[in-house]
Every structure is written in C-alpha cells, then in structure tokens.
Amino acid sequence: MSDIVEQGAVISGIGMSRIGRKTGIAGLDLTAESSAVAIADAGLTPADIDGIATMGDTPIPDAAAHFGIEHSWTGGGMGRWGLLSPVVEAFGAVGRGEARHVLVYRTVKMMGGSVMPAAGAAGAAGAAGAAGEATAPRVARPAEERGTVMGDVPRLLAAHAYSAANWLALHARRHMHLYGTTKEQLGWLALNSRRNAALNPRAAYRDPLTMDDYLSARLISDPFGLLDCDVPVDGSVAFVVSTADAAADCDHPVRVAACGGSDGFGGWDQRPDYPKMASTDAAAEMWSRTDLKPDDVDLAELYDGFTFLTFAWLEALGFCGDGEAGPFVEGAARIALDGQLPLNTYGGQLSAGRMHGYWVLHEACLQLRGEAGERQVQRRDVAVASNGGGPIAGCILLTR
Numbered sequence: 265m266s267d268i269v270e271q272g273a274v275i276s277g278i279g280m281s282r283i284g285r286k287t288g289i290a291g292l293d294l295t296a297e298s299s300a301v302a303i304a305d306a307g308l309t310p311a312d313i314d315g316i317a318t319m320g321d322t323p324i325p326d327a328a329a330h331f332g333i334e335h336s337w338t339g340g341g342m343g344r345w346g347l348l349s350p351v352v353e354a355f356g357a358v359g360r361g362e363a364r365h366v367l368v369y370r371t372v373k374m375m376g377g378s379v380m381p382a383a384g385a386a387g388a389a390g391a392a393g394a395a396g397e398a399t400a401p402r403v404a405r406p407a408e409e410r411g412t413v414m415g416d417v418p419r420l421l422a423a424h425a426y427s428a429a430n431w432l433a434l435h436a437r438r439h440m441h442l443y444g445t446t447k448e449q450l451g452w453l454a455l456n457s458r459r460n461a462a463l464n465p466r467a468a469y470r471d472p473l474t475m476d477d478y479l480s481a482r483l484i485s486d487p488f489g490l491l492d493c494d495v496p497v498d499g500s501v502a503f504v505v506s507t508a509d510a511a512a513d514c515d516h517p518v519r520v521a522a523c524g525g526s527d528g529f530g531g532w533d534q535r536p537d538y539p540k541m542a543s544t545d546a547a548a549e550m551w552s553r554t555d556l557k558p559d560d561v562d563l564a565e566l567y568d569g570f571t572f573l574t575f576a577w578l579e580a581l582g583f584c585g586d587g588e589a590g591p592f593v594e595g596a597a598r599i600a601l602d603g604q605l606p607l608n609t610y611g612g613q614l615s616a617g618r619m620h621g622y623w624v625l626h627e628a629c630l631q632l633r634g635e636a637g638e639r640q641v642q643r644r645d646v647a648v649a650s651n652g653g654g655p656i657a658g659c660i661l662l663t664r
Contacts, residue, residue, distance in 0.1 A: 269360060271522075276514040278504075280623075281295075283497050294499060298500035333367070347656075367502060369501065369502040435654075448479070455596055460609050473615075495618055501625075520660065522551070528656065542652065543580040558582035566649075567624060568613050609631060628647040632664040647662045
C-alpha cells in the first residue's frame with residue numbers, strides 16, 4: 265500500500281440536490297436529496313455507510329437519523345485543506361482503515377442555515393495528519409510576522425475592509441501593479457464560465473454574457489464588479505469516499521492521486537511573497553505527493569469565489585508562471601472546453617452557483633467519468649480541483 269494515504273481512497277459515488285436561488289427548501293431535505301443520489305451512485309445502501317463528514321451545515325446526527333446510518337467514524341469542520349477538509353479527512357480515514365465507506369456532504373442556503381466554522385491555527389494543526397505526514401517546505405518566520413489563519417481579520421475590519429471581497433481585491437490590485445494584469449483579463453474568466461454554464465441545466469445563470477456586460481457591472485470592491493463575484497444558491501453536494509479495494513465493485517470510481525493543504529502562513533496579507541496566497545503552499549504540497557506534473561492535467565476545476573482566486577490557482581498549480589495568468593486566459597481559447605486546459609467546465613461559482621468548492625469537485629468527477637453531457641471534454645485522464653484563497657486553501661488531484 266502506498267505511504268501516500270489518500271491513494272488508498274476512491275470517490276465511489278457523487279450526488280447533487282436541486283439547485284436554485286431562494287428555494288425555501290429545508291437544509292435537511294437538500295442534504296437527503298444529494299446523499300441519497302451519492303449512495304445509490306456508489307452502488308451502496310445506507311447500511312453500508314460507516315462514516316460521515318460535513319462542513320457543519322446539516323448536523324451529522326440529523327443526516328444519520330434520516331438514513332438510519334450507524335457510523336463509527338465522523339469528521340468535518342475547517343482544517344488545513346479549507347472547505348474540502350471533510351473530503352480529505354475521509355480519504356485519510358478509509359486509507360488508514362478507520363472506515364470503509366464515508367458519506368461527505370455540503371449543504372448551503374442563501375438565507376442562512378449554512379455554518380462556516382471559524383478557522384484558526386489550532387484547527388488547522390489538528391487536522392494536519394489526516395492525509396499523511398508530508399508537507400511542503402516552509403521558511404521559518406518570527407511568530408509576529410506569520411499571523412494565524414484568521415487572526416488578522418480584526419486588523420482588516422478596523423481598516424474598514426469588511427469582507428473577503430475587500431481583502432482579495434487588494435491581492436488583485438497588487439497583481440495588476442506588479443504584472444500589468446487587466447480588468448479585461450479577469451473578465452475572460454467570467455465569460456468562459458458563462459459560456460460553459462449555458463451547457464449546464466443546473467446553473468443559476470445561463471444567459472449569454474459579453475465583455476461590455478462584464479465591464480459595466482456594478483462595482484463591488486475595486487477592481488471587482490458584480491460579475492467577478494460568485495452567485496449564492498441553495499443546494500447540496502454529496503460524495504461517497506470508499507477504500508481503493510472497493511473500486512472493483514464500483515461502476516465509475518475516481519481515484520485520488522494526491523492532496524495538498526496549507527497552514528495559513530502569512531494570514532490574509534502578511535506573506536513575504538504577497539500577493540501569493542495559501543494556494544501556493546497547497547499546490548506545492550500536492551505536487552510533492554505524486555509523480556504527475558502540471559502538463560499531465562487534462563482539465564481544471566478551480567475555485568472562483570472571485571475571479572482573481574482562479575488566477576492565483578492557475579499560477580500556484582504551475583499552469584503558467586507568476587504574473588502570467590492574465591495572458592493565459594485572455595481570449596478564453598486556452599481555457600475553453602476544447603482548449604489546452606478546459607477550466608471550470610460547469611460554469612464555476614461565477615455562473616453556476618456557490619457551493620464552497622463542492623460543485624468544483626463534483627464536476628471534476630463527472631468529467632473524469634465521461635458523464636458531463638454537452639460540456640464533456642475529450643481528454644479526461646487527470647483532473648485537479650481546488651478550493652479557497654487567502655490563507656485557506658486545498659487542492660486534490662484525481663485520475664480515472
């Protein structure tokens with residue numbers, strides 16, 4: 265067995281609930297919909313599930329009671345892999361033999377009901393062993409320079425920077441200053457996402473989008489306009505994570521090649537290599553755990569809570585050099601469904617809807633399985649999925 269513990273796991277089933285804006289559907293009902301689909305998709309019944317993990321939305325006891333699941337392992341909360349921490353923890357659990365089939369779900373509600381647990385240094389450190397011991401190299405810094413994952417938020421709030429839109433706009437503006445990145449280049453991401461969303465019947469927004477539409481959108485936090493920001497939705501996504509030896513019994517297992525996370529070094533804006541983010545460290549750790557390289561990746565489903573986050577991931581993962589994300593996406597030919605690196609093939613959070621990185625992972629699995637319909641890409645052996653930005657980030661490399 266590999267000493268990269270996540271390689272002992274497969275994603276054996278995927279599921280998604282109804283997705284919509286202000287649906288009024290109860291969170292438990294959405295969780296039940298996505299989870300039932302995922303369990304059936306894995307060829308299992310609730311009686312086969314012996315682990316559950318989530319991000320703190322529908323409580324685990326409620327989900328377990330709904331399905332009659334008797335579980336011996338639980339996981340969840342924000343760890344060093346960001347919002348996808350429960351998924352990576354499940355990889356570790358099955359890889360170490362602590363569970364055989366783990367149900368992982370994330371349920372969000374536009375009008376409340378989705379809990380975002382606070383992330384701190386202790387929480388990140390406590391989860392550090394779940395996917396193995398290897399970590400990316402780190403240059404030691406004095407404690408007062410490092411900060412903690414969210415410990416600098418009070419300082420940002422005191423400066424009247426009240427949301428992640430403000431904090432990440434600072435990164436984007438710095439990137440523009442250093443590298444000549446343009447607003448229009450950010451816009452190509454939004455246009456590519458909308459073009460892909462038009463082929464996705466679940467997407468929140470499917471109408472055509474032009475560059476003029478993008479540039480004239482209401483300003484949110486310079487340089488971000490409304491169309492640089494993700495779309496809140498109601499919905500739920502679920503996965504079944506199983507032991508690798510269960511793959512023979514699955515119709516369409518997706519194999520886990522490597523994962524990477526970050527300890528939040530530098531907080532939101534105190535890294536010595538600012539405007540780089542935790543995505544840099546997460547990507548480095550992921551690549552250190554596999555023989556695969558960026559050139560081996562056929563498609564990328566990268567977090568786009570704001571357009572610039574995807575730029576950060578493109579550079580962190582080595583698909584282009586520092587400062588080169590703008591030219592890389594310009595014209596959206598390289599990132600089209602038939603391009604060099606198909607990107608956010610389902611429409612991303614910018615057009616399909618904000619599912620906190622879980623739709624990103626769902627789409628990566630769907631593409632690797634060859635089940636994405638009109639938006640299916642041709643090359644589909646290796647995919648990467650990512651979530652987060654600032655000091656919170658995680659990424660997963662998958663193969664079919």
